[in-house]
Amino acid sequence: MTDTSHPAPVIEAADLHRRYGPSGAAGFDAVRGLDLTVHRGELFALLGTNGAGKTSTMELLEGLAAPTGGRVRVLGRDPHRERAAVRPRIGIMLQEGGFPGDLTVAETCRGWAGLTSGARPVDEALDLVAMRERRNVRVKQLSGGERRRLDLAVALLGRPEVLFLDEPSTGLDPEARAAVWRLVRRLCDEGTTVLLTTHYLEEAEELADRLAIMHGGRIVADGTVAEVSARRPSRITFELPERSGPYGSLGLPPLAGAEVAADGRRITVRTPDLQTTLTEVLGWAAHHGVRLGALDARSASLEDAFLAIAAEAAAAPEPIGSTR
Incomplete structure (x- = not known):
């Protein structure tokens, strides 16, 4: 069971902002004052409609971009400014890995392992995602679901303490999705902290210890699945x-x-x-x-709550001074 009394969150964001473009109407605020804490061994799901700011938030937490304002810490460090210290301890599964199509699965993993401190054996990583039998297949010959499993294998090479998963189940068939869910839950049980975004609400219901729903760059609801669902009759x-x-x-x-x-x-x-x-x-x-x-x-299901909360948030007037 997750110990949410842990004094030092593994992931922490306070008043986080991310703006694209110049000030005024010519720019766009993708993240607007977001507060977030995730504890060790916890699986936290970040939900929201397209354009809610999930991916922009993930990139800030992963250290791939610097925030416009606010503070973010991963494992006690600034993931952007102290990237050299944070990167070896985290795994990142992007929405699209972008691996060269002419490399085989094994070559892709070996190349990535060569850049990873303390990497686990390639075949061990492929076994975790049931891809060992496809190790000699070129990336361009993989199905969409197989590419997602390869993305996950690469993210797991460094035995990460913190794992960021951006839409991990996209393209997976039901059997493969269930297998990934079992793997992710096992990783959490072993102490890995997982932050994922997903459009599959059943994925959040199945996996998440806690979740947050984003709209317009803000968190509009958060808590356990039961707590968020209970907001609807x-x-x-x-x-x-x-x-x-x-x-x-x-x-x-x-x-x-x-x-x-x-x-x-x-x-x-x-x-x-x-x-x-x-x-x-x-x-x-x-x-x-x-x-x-x-x-x-x-x-009420999480879907009921999600749709209602999203509708309420969309209907609410924009706060004065929301553009930074």
């Missing part, structure tokens, strides 16, 4: 039998804190307290001898 749906007559005539009792909507015989109840409301609905149905058809009760 649970839902109960059912259909009334034809013999029951109109919904209103049945006298469904008031449900504290819930919203009830009827579309013919189909009823939807949204509630902040799923167990209590469902108990009341089932008790009412039993009392009236009503059988509820197509009954479905479920807590």
Whole structure:
């Protein structure tokens, strides 16, 4: 289990900003006052729609660019100014590795290992991502999913303490995706700290200890998957039998804190307290001898929360002075 009481976060950002172009309307603020902490052995997922600022944030944390403002530390050091000290201790999987197509998988890994301090054996890295049997295949002959697995193998060559994964599952089939998930979780269990961006919300639900949702260069929601999902109401749906007559005539009792909507015989109840409301609905149905058809009760999903939070953030007015 992740020890989130660790006194020194492995990744820390405070009031982080990144601006492209000049000041004023001619420039663009991709990251606007972001605060973030990630602890050792934790898997933190950074979510957001396209253009939310995820990749710009990742590049600042990886040390690939200097922030316009604010402070960032990885393993206690500035990853941009102290890159020589930080780089050997981190692994980076970019959205596109860009490896030469004419090299084989093994040649690519050997070349990268030659630039990596304390690199693990090439075949060991390829075994981690189930690519050893493809070691003599040229990169240009790999499928999209195989290229992503090669990208991950290269990121793991240096036995990183911190692993940055930018859209790691893109192009993977379900079996390969599940295998990557198992590998990433194992790395975390062994103490590796992982920060990933992903468009696959089920990936964040499966892997993340904590997550943040970005919009417009800011974090608009963060917490565990359960905490973020709980911001949206649970839902109960059912259909009334034809013999029951109109919904209103049945006298469904008031449900504290819930919203009830009827579309013919189909009823939807949204509630902040799923167990209590469902108990009341089932008790009412039993009392009236009503059988509820197509009954479905479920807590809000991360997808529900993500879509709602993104919509709310998009509708909110831009704060005065947001352009730096």
